[in-house]
Each structure stands twice: as C-alpha cells, then as structure tokens.
Amino acid sequence: MATAVEEKNDYRRRFEEIRSVENLRDVLVEEVLAKLSVVTSQLDAVTTERAREVSVLEADLESEKEARRGWQDKAASFRQRLLGMVFHEDFVSRGLQGGYDAADKFVGKVREHLSSLSPPFEDAKTVPIMVKAFANRSGLAHAYAGNKKVVPPISINHFWIGFSRRYPLVDFVDVGLGKEEADNKLREVLAIYIGNPQCQHMLLGCCNDAGYVPVLRPYVAQASISERITLLSAGPVQAVMENLGFRITPIFEPLFISRPPLRAPPSNLPGENGSQSVKVTQPIVDSILASSSSSSSPVPEKPVKNCGRLRPIIRNGVGKRIDKPLSVDQKLVQTISKRNLCYWHYLRADCMTASCSRKHEYPRPLSPGEYDALWHVARQGMCYRLRNGVDCTDDQCLYGHGLV
Incomplete structure (x- = not known):
C-alpha cells in the first residue's frame, strides 16, 4: 500500500499536471484573443476603406447625375428653342420661289395684324415693312431632319436668297454658329429702336424662349412702350412669357412648322428698328425683325436748325x-x-x-x-x-x- 507521503506526492503531481493544462488553456485563449484583435482591426480598416470608396463612388454618381440633368436641361432648352419658329418646309423645299412666297405671306401677316389693332393703322396696307432675319444658316437643315419631306441644303440656300431678295427692306442675315450671336443682335436692335418715336409697333416672335423675359420685363410697366409690343406665337406660349402681359397673336402660326410643345427647363422666374417691328426668334431662324414707317414711302427727317x-x-x-x-x-x-x-x-x-x-x-x-x-x-x-x-x-x- 502507498504510504501517506506517496499519496501526497501523487496528488501534487496530478495537481501540477492540471495546472499546466490550465496554463496552456490560458495561453491559447490569449493567443486567440490577440489574433482576433488583429483580424478585427484589419476588418475595421477594410470596412472603413470600403465605406470611403463607396462614399466617393456615391458622390461621383451623384455628380454624374447632376451633370446629366444639366445636359438634359440644356438639351431641352435647345430643343425648345430649336422647335420654336421654323418656316414650314413647304416654303423651304421650293427654294427661291418658296423664299419669295414666305416673305410675301410674312409681310402680309404683319399688315393683317396692324389692321386688327385698336385703333387700326390707317395705312396698314401701304406702310413699308422692314424685315431682318438673323440665323445660323448652316444649322437650318437640322430643323427639317425629322420631317417626311427631305429638304436639301441647296433648297435652303435658295430659300434664304429668295426671302432676302423679295423686298428691298427684307434681309436674311447669317450670323454663323454661336448660341448668343443672333440674340445679341436682336437685343441691340430692340434697345436702339425702342426709343425712336417713329417706332409705332413691334411684333416679337420669342414666346418659345424664356431667355427674353429679362429683356422685355423693363418695358412692362411703361404703357407708352408695352402698348406698341405684340408677341407672335407659332405654337404653345411659355407661361413666363405669357405672364408678362403683352398682347399675343397666333396669326403667324400657318407660316411655321407645327410641333408638339416641350417642357421648358426649370426656371427661377416667378409666375426694333423703324416704325413697326417684328422679331421671330429661334436658333435656326433665330430672329426676324420687321419694321415699318408711318408714311407710305420713306421720307427723310428734316433736322431742327439748332x-x-x-x-x-x-x-x-x-x-x-x-x-x-x-x-x-x-x-x-x-x-x-x-x-x-x-x-x-x-x-x-x-x-x-x-x-x-x-x-x-x-x-x-x-x-x-x-x-x-x-x-x-x-x-x-x-x-x-x-x-x-x-x-x-x-x-x-x-x-x-x-x-x-
């Protein structure tokens, strides 16, 4: 039989074995925890980097969306102006003769409108009419690209010539490429002739272009000027233009291509030579300015001696x-x-x-x-x-x- 000493030593040995296992367990736990801490830190770093990359990508995506919306707005604005007032292809396709006919009908509509005013112009049938059209001729073909009747460039050129030749005071001016080229000319003409006492009436074809609102707004409260302005339309009129309160006439619509209305881009807005002027604006035929003097033939002014x-x-x-x-x-x-x-x-x-x-x-x-x-x-x-x-x-x- 084992002696008491032997039993005591056996217990101590077995206890040491158990404690050794526990130490090994503690070491293992510490190693696992240390490894877990490293992995967690790495995971956090990766997660943070991925989150940053996602944030950058989301910002880039939003920026691209904004840019796309901006281009869409610009495209909508361009299409809105492009489809505003374009001479009917029946005129343009007939070249020179079509230009003659378009000029005849346009001037005829001016006289018709003058006769309809209250009081009417007594000399509406004989008063000289001056017409100036400012446009980018090279871009005119794009206006007819979607039509069933193909209009070749040579017909457009001949139409342009015919419209200009029909009357001595009728001109079609090619201003070339440039968004504001024709607009700048029309603004200058309007500013110069609006104060001329011989300028009795103006017809402005800009109902499709809200960009003219700031140009026209100063004249709204001036009755002596606003009464001499008529806006001519060739389709739907933009609300911001209509809200100005000027007289609007649709009698010129048969001369231009009828197109469905386009939604105008968002806006922060609430809500020209000679006796009579007509301005028709679009980037294809950006503008037509027609003016007439109050006599049956031009009479030179006699300057005051002093x-x-x-x-x-x-x-x-x-x-x-x-x-x-x-x-x-x-x-x-x-x-x-x-x-x-x-x-x-x-x-x-x-x-x-x-x-x-x-x-x-x-x-x-x-x-x-x-x-x-x-x-x-x-x-x-x-x-x-x-x-x-x-x-x-x-x-x-x-x-x-x-x-x-």
Missing part, C-alpha cells in the same frame, strides 16, 4: 456717358412742360409719327432757353439703351444718361 445743341457726347473719367450740364429757369421749365411739345420734333428733327399725341404747331426753332428747358424735361426719361445695359453712342440722343 439740333447741334445735343452734341457732342460727354463721358466721365471711366468712359461712362453723362449728360451735358444745362442751366435752366425752373419757371420756364414748367411753362414749356405744360405745352406738351414733341421732344423729337423740337429737339432733333421732324416727327414722322402720325399717331404722336404731342404738339407740333409751336414755332421752330426754339430759343436757346426754351430748347434747354424742353431738353431738361425730355431727360427726365432715361435713355432706352441705357435701361437695357447698352452703351449709347447716338450723338443726338435727347434722353437722360445720368448725372454730370
């Missing part, structure tokens, strides 16, 4: 045009103002506007004091070019340009 008082142009140190200093008697200003004299007739040249409501019977030329008093009154109205952000280079402009 109209030289309007010259020369004065500019300040930074090149901005300013008004010539005038020394006037305020009592004389009040007296001359009550006479309701025609500014143009007494300051510049014969008034050729038959419908002018101001007086023309007072003797001419005015005395120097009367002249400056009337000029002082006229300058209370700001120059129309200046209102439209255009530099006035007319050395006989009689309206205001700013303080001395």
Whole structure:
C-alpha cells in the first residue's frame, strides 16, 4: 500500500499536471484573443476603406447625375428653342420661289395684324415693312431632319436668297454658329429702336424662349412702350412669357412648322428698328425683325436748325456717358412742360409719327432757353439703351444718361 507521503506526492503531481493544462488553456485563449484583435482591426480598416470608396463612388454618381440633368436641361432648352419658329418646309423645299412666297405671306401677316389693332393703322396696307432675319444658316437643315419631306441644303440656300431678295427692306442675315450671336443682335436692335418715336409697333416672335423675359420685363410697366409690343406665337406660349402681359397673336402660326410643345427647363422666374417691328426668334431662324414707317414711302427727317445743341457726347473719367450740364429757369421749365411739345420734333428733327399725341404747331426753332428747358424735361426719361445695359453712342440722343 502507498504510504501517506506517496499519496501526497501523487496528488501534487496530478495537481501540477492540471495546472499546466490550465496554463496552456490560458495561453491559447490569449493567443486567440490577440489574433482576433488583429483580424478585427484589419476588418475595421477594410470596412472603413470600403465605406470611403463607396462614399466617393456615391458622390461621383451623384455628380454624374447632376451633370446629366444639366445636359438634359440644356438639351431641352435647345430643343425648345430649336422647335420654336421654323418656316414650314413647304416654303423651304421650293427654294427661291418658296423664299419669295414666305416673305410675301410674312409681310402680309404683319399688315393683317396692324389692321386688327385698336385703333387700326390707317395705312396698314401701304406702310413699308422692314424685315431682318438673323440665323445660323448652316444649322437650318437640322430643323427639317425629322420631317417626311427631305429638304436639301441647296433648297435652303435658295430659300434664304429668295426671302432676302423679295423686298428691298427684307434681309436674311447669317450670323454663323454661336448660341448668343443672333440674340445679341436682336437685343441691340430692340434697345436702339425702342426709343425712336417713329417706332409705332413691334411684333416679337420669342414666346418659345424664356431667355427674353429679362429683356422685355423693363418695358412692362411703361404703357407708352408695352402698348406698341405684340408677341407672335407659332405654337404653345411659355407661361413666363405669357405672364408678362403683352398682347399675343397666333396669326403667324400657318407660316411655321407645327410641333408638339416641350417642357421648358426649370426656371427661377416667378409666375426694333423703324416704325413697326417684328422679331421671330429661334436658333435656326433665330430672329426676324420687321419694321415699318408711318408714311407710305420713306421720307427723310428734316433736322431742327439748332439740333447741334445735343452734341457732342460727354463721358466721365471711366468712359461712362453723362449728360451735358444745362442751366435752366425752373419757371420756364414748367411753362414749356405744360405745352406738351414733341421732344423729337423740337429737339432733333421732324416727327414722322402720325399717331404722336404731342404738339407740333409751336414755332421752330426754339430759343436757346426754351430748347434747354424742353431738353431738361425730355431727360427726365432715361435713355432706352441705357435701361437695357447698352452703351449709347447716338450723338443726338435727347434722353437722360445720368448725372454730370
């Protein structure tokens, strides 16, 4: 039998074995935990990197979406303008003769509209009409690309020539490529002639282009100008244009291709030469400006003898045009103002506007004091070019340009 000592030693040995196993278990647990910590850290790093990459990709995707939406808006805007007012292919396909016919019908529609006004133009059937069309001729073929009737480029060129040749005052001007080329010409023409007292009425074909809203908005509150403006349409009218409140006529629609309306791109907006003007805007035939004088044939103006008082142009140190200093008697200003004299007739040249409501019977030329008093009154109205952000280079402009 084992002695007590032997049993004690046996217990101690077996205990040491058990404790050794436990130590090995603790070491194993520590190794596993250490390994798990490393793997977890690596996983966290990978997850963080993947999340960053996903975030970058999502940002890139959103940027691409925004860019695509931007191009879609631009494309929609371009299509909206492209399909706005394009002469019917029945005219263009017939080349030279089609150009003649289009000019005849267009001028005829102008006269028809003048006769429909209240009061109507008494000389609507004889008044000279001036038409200027600004366009990118090389792009005109794209307007007819989707039509069943193919219009060859040679027919387009001949149509262009025929339209220009039909009348001495009718021109089709090729401004070439460039989104704003024709628009800039029309804005300048509008700014220059809107203040001409011979300009009795203007027809503007820009209902399809909301870009003209800022150009036209300054004239809305000026009854003397807004009454002389008619917007002509060739299909659906954009709401922002309609909300301006100008007269709108659809009588020109038979001359142009009828197309379904396109949704205009989002907008932050709420809601021209001679006696009469017509402007038709589209990037194909970007614009047509027709104007007429108030007499049956052009009559040259007879300058007032002392109209030289309007010259020369004065500019300040930074090149901005300013008004010539005038020394006037305020009592004389009040007296001359009550006479309701025609500014143009007494300051510049014969008034050729038959419908002018101001007086023309007072003797001419005015005395120097009367002249400056009337000029002082006229300058209370700001120059129309200046209102439209255009530099006035007319050395006989009689309206205001700013303080001395």
